[in-house]
Every structure is written in C-alpha cells, then in structure tokens.
Amino acid sequence: MNTPAPSGRRPVMVGVDADPAHRMALVWASDEAVRRRVPLRAVHAEGVPTRGHRGGRVPPWEERNEEPHRRGKQLLAEAVDFVAARHPGIEADAVLAEGEPGRVLGEQSRDATAVVLGSRHLGRAREVFGATSVVLPVMAHARCPVVVIPEPEHVTQDPAYYVVGVDGSEHSAAAVDLAFQEAALRGAQVRALYVWQPGHLRIFDEYESQQECRRLLSETVAGRRARYPEVELRHELVVGHPVQALADASAHALGLVVGTRGCGGFAGMLLGSVSQGVLHHARCPVFAVPTQE
Secondary structure: OOOOOOOOOOEEEEOOOOOOOHHHHHHHHHHHHHHHHOOOOEEEEOOOOOOOOOOOOOHHHHHHHHHHHHHHHHHHHHHHHHHHHHHOOOOEEEEEEEEOHHHHHHHHHHHHHEEEEEEEOOOHHHHHHOOOOOHHHHHHHHHOOOOEEEEEOOOOOOOEEEEOOOOOOOOHHHHHHHHHHHHHHHHEEEEEEEEEEEOOOOOOHHHHHHHHHHHHHHHHHOOOHHHHHOEEEEEEEEEOHHHHHHHHHHOOOOOEEEEEEOOOOHHHHHHHHHHHHHOOOOOOEEEEEEOOO
C-alpha cells in the first residue's frame, strides 16, 4: 500500500489513532498538507499480533491477525474519508503496517515531509515516556520533523507566532529553519529564544556570559530574514530553566520548535532533557527537528 511520493512531493504523514474520536492530529496534518501542496499519508500500525489463545488449538497466525487487520483498514478508510470531507480534492493515501508503531512510523518517515502524532496525555509523564508510547521512539528514529499535536485544540493568540529554542548548535539551527518555514506558510511571527540558566556556582560576570548567549542567538538566526522577508522576527534572551521558559513562552503559540540530535541510539539520551521536557509541559504543537549525523 506504500507508494513513494514523487520527488519534491514528500507527503505529510500522520499516525492514525485507534480511537476515531481523537482527530486533532488528522486535522492538523491535512491542513499542513494543503498549505504545503503535498499529499497526505495516513498510517496505522497494528503492532505485533497477540499470542494468546483459548482452548487447545493455537489458531494460525493469519486468523489471529484477521481482526486487527480488519479494524486497521476501517480506521484508515474513515480517516481518508474525514480529510476528503475537510479538504475536497486533497491527495491522500493510507498505509496499514504490521509492527511496533514507533518503529514503523520512524521507518516510514524516510519518505515524509513531516510525521504528525496525536497525544492527549502530554501532561502525563507516564504516558509520554512509558513503554507503550510511540512519541519518543518515533522522535528518536525519524528522518524528518515530528509534530506532536495535543488534544484538545489549544487557544492561540494574535498576532500568531512560533517559538523556537536556540542554543547555538546545529540542532537549533535546523529548528530555526523550520520555524521560519512554518511562519511563512501561516503569515506568523517567529520568537527565537535563548534560555540562559545560571549554574550552581554564581558567575561573577553574568553580563559577559549573557552577551555571549546573545551573540550566539544572533548568529543562529542570521540570514533567515533575507530568505523570509515577510516573517517578523523577535529574538530575546530569557533567564530560567529551558523547559519551563520555552513552555511559558509558547503558551498561546502556533507551535514550539526544538532541535534533536538526529537518528539512532537510545531515545532518552538521544533527544535530550529539553526535547523530552517540552513534550509534557507545552500546551501547543511541539515540532522536534532532527539533524542528520
């Protein structure tokens, strides 16, 4: 069922929730596909078929997989019908895959513009970081930006803006690029934040340290205004804990954009404390942007 998109037309891929009542990720992904003029791809991973059985006969693998397969096909058909009703004429297809959802979506991301996931439990660490969560495995292995959409829809503010975390690294530079792309598509502003966190030992010359942070911030965002002259940029140094400062700044934003360290490796070490922390503190869509290494 999976057909690679033509060159330059990589689809926006969305993981389809097993509960059809939760549609925010599907809504956001279909709107994004239309804005970017690319196809939409709905993906549902069935997981590994259960090995449990009743009675003395172990049913064949095909029989054990029949009901999840039927239910998955129905979920995808309903998802495609939903986006077609929202955006008549949208180019959309569906992929029903077998395997752990996190790994399946991570592999599918090779051909995607972005992977969109829904989460109605962003405030619960046990849901985001638990073994059953697909968020961290997808973010750890994705080859494109991953967007996590909260349920229900949050309240934004005018003028519309995106918040992007900057720390002077190539990872945050990739995040800045995506923030400007999204802002240009939405007619929004960009707020680039460098969060300066004082150490346990007091720095005697805090002014000099903060000036260095401001320099790194300016260098990271330099050049984007030439490519996106229509996007208004605000950049500022904020003192505090990075996770809390970014979450507070993005309370009514269209999205919070952060960088990750790329692909491969253990998810917790890979993503870093800030990337993980904003997942369950932010109340807006979170964009995690990998840097390929």
